[in-house]
Amino acid sequence: MKSYKVLFVGSPGSGKTTAIRTISDVEVVDTDTKVSDSTIKRKRTTTVGMDYGKLSLGEDKVLHLYGTPGQERFKFMWDLMVSDLANDASALILLVDNTRNYPFRDIDYYLSEFWDFIVKRHFIIAVTRSDLAAEPTEADYQNRLKEKGIFAPIIFIDARKSMDVMDLVVSALNQEDDIDWAEISHRVAVTELKNRNPDPNSPQFEWLRKTRDVPKISIIEAAMQVRGISGATHLDNNQKLLDTSSNTLECNELFSSLAKLAAAIENKAPQLEQVRNISLHAPQKDSISVFLEPDQALGLLTLPALTHKQIRQQAEDLLQWSDNVENTQEA
Amino acid sequence: MSKILKKLEGMAGTDSSAIMSNKRPIASTFDKDEAVILKLAQQAFTHIFKQADKADALKPAGSENIQAYDEAHLQLGQRRLLCFRIEENTFYICILPQNSDIHKAQKIIRGALPVLKKIADTSSVQTAQD
Incomplete structure (x- = not known):
């Protein structure tokens, strides 16, 4: 069995858990707990350990999906993941929340934190929540990366849509030419359709309940x-x-x-x-x-x-x- | 005196440092290029402590701990200026570089405050004798 790994990183609420959950074949192993800090502004629960999901890429290939916790106070998990669990990952996908007031600062921060890991792997920037904030635009992000001398794909996604997340995965593993992406995408899309009306007793339903809209607070x-x-x-x-x-x-x-x-x-x-x-x-x-x-x-x-x-x-x-x-x- | 400051810098992980008394350095490891930063820091920290004391004075008696603030930080870009108030107009000021352990620096400098106070007292006695 050939294994591939991809690591998702990004600020709290940028969509790491959602992206993994959207395409995983198995129920995602998450470590979500009730928010006890400023993240309450964005969501009810947050990852405190790590997220793990799995996507079959055929009979003899599998993709392991790892997600880090967003908060810097769980940095020890970032270190653990890059040095051990996801050390042999093919790519790092940085999710950037476009509704944050200073999204470029997030890019600078994560580049600095994960630089040694990034230089040896594929690096992709996935911009989320652009439906809520249209700016910065793709051109703005490209200019910013150009100024920093970094060349990386910038993909605008909705982390809740499986085909968007599949775009990231395909980009992350684009050097692998023996994977039937059309078949996998079809399977993922069918699963997404099934999950739209989940059984009220299923973990998927519980997840949707937890991630329902958060009341706006100052x-x-x-x-x-x-x-x-x-x-x-x-x-x-x-x-x-x-x-x-x-x-x-x-x-x-x-x-x-x-x-x-x-x-x-x-x-x-x-x-x-x-x-x-x-x-x-x-x-x-x-x-x-x-x-x-x-x-x-x-x-x-x-x-x-x-x-x-x-x-x-x-x-x-x-x-x-x-x-x-x-x-x-x-x- | 600079040797003591250098030793403290090594332990706390700070760069340049100085003891300022009545707006003048009585011991300093700041070089000429950084003199402007030291001067500005001294003025800024004087203002910061003055404002803090003013706010404390406005609080109703017994409403909170009456202890005065004795430590202030000013972050410029990624660098941090730390200031400890040794006496009313005597400060220990140092620069903490990027990615330094702030907690460790605070702990070590706070532990060295009696020594810094002694240096400041000795210097003021000498100045008075001169």
């Missing part, structure tokens, strides 16, 4: 559901208050004055890099952090036990998912 509401965050304030590009969980004036004024300071530094010393974060700490006292983007800022009041890495990851995802800014190509 980034402040999402932030306040993260364990360890005790206050959050969202500011616009002029450091004006958009939304806050805190009615205490002094805290909001502090967030605003720190964001203003960042703007002042950029005006005074334009030769320096952009101010991304300002934070204040003391033992036994809540930390104060302001995360800055060109078009918005997020202030967080967090318990002292939360590490910088944990705070930063939550803040970055919240800023990627805020609704009040235009989808931008800023990195």
Whole structure:
């Protein structure tokens, strides 16, 4: 039996689990659990270990589909997968959620994290949710990769559609010329049709129930559901208050004055890099952090036990998912 | 004194560092090219702590821990400037390069604060005698 492997990576909610589930012949082994962080803004459950699915490519060939957890706090799983489980994978497919405010930043991040793995394998970028956000366009992505000197297929997909995901798989294994892709695609399409009306007692039905639309909540509401965050304030590009969980004036004024300071530094010393974060700490006292983007800022009041890495990851995802800014190509 | 700062940098994984007292460096490993960053950092951190103290002062008495903030970070691109307030107008400022372990740097510098305070005190006594 000849085995092939493909690894799906990408930000939380980019569609990794859905893509694997869409084409897998077997019930996907997932490690989904109820969301307990900023991902609540996007979905009810999230992968905490890994996803695994399998697609038969004929009598003597099989494709193993692996998906990493999206959150950076499960990075140990990324390391485990690239060094062991999926070390012999033929390709890495990066799923990029087009509705995130700074999707190019995700590409830069995952390129940097998986670079050693990518250079030896096929690398494909799959853009998801473009039905909800038309920009950046394919040309924008191509220009961005060109600037970075990277040549990779960019395929816009709907991770819920089997034929779209099959496009990725065909591209990932395009060097294999003895696979009957027409037969496999037909089989996958038939399975997809069958799954449209699943038995209410089946795992497929349970999956659809879990992934039903998530009620829209603000980034402040999402932030306040993260364990360890005790206050959050969202500011616009002029450091004006958009939304806050805190009615205490002094805290909001502090967030605003720190964001203003960042703007002042950029005006005074334009030769320096952009101010991304300002934070204040003391033992036994809540930390104060302001995360800055060109078009918005997020202030967080967090318990002292939360590490910088944990705070930063939550803040970055919240800023990627805020609704009040235009989808931008800023990195 | 620079030797002590260098040793601390090696342990904490930081690059250049300095002890600033009343806007002037009393010990520094920042080179000439980085002097502008040090000056800007000193001004920014003075402002940050001032704003934090102002916010703390506005809180109702007994509403929260009265301890003042003594550590501030300023992230410029991928680099991070760390500042520890040793005394009212005395700061230890250092640069943490990209991909460094922030938690480790915080822990080590915090552990070295009594030594840094001693250096700052010694220097201020010498300045007074001069």
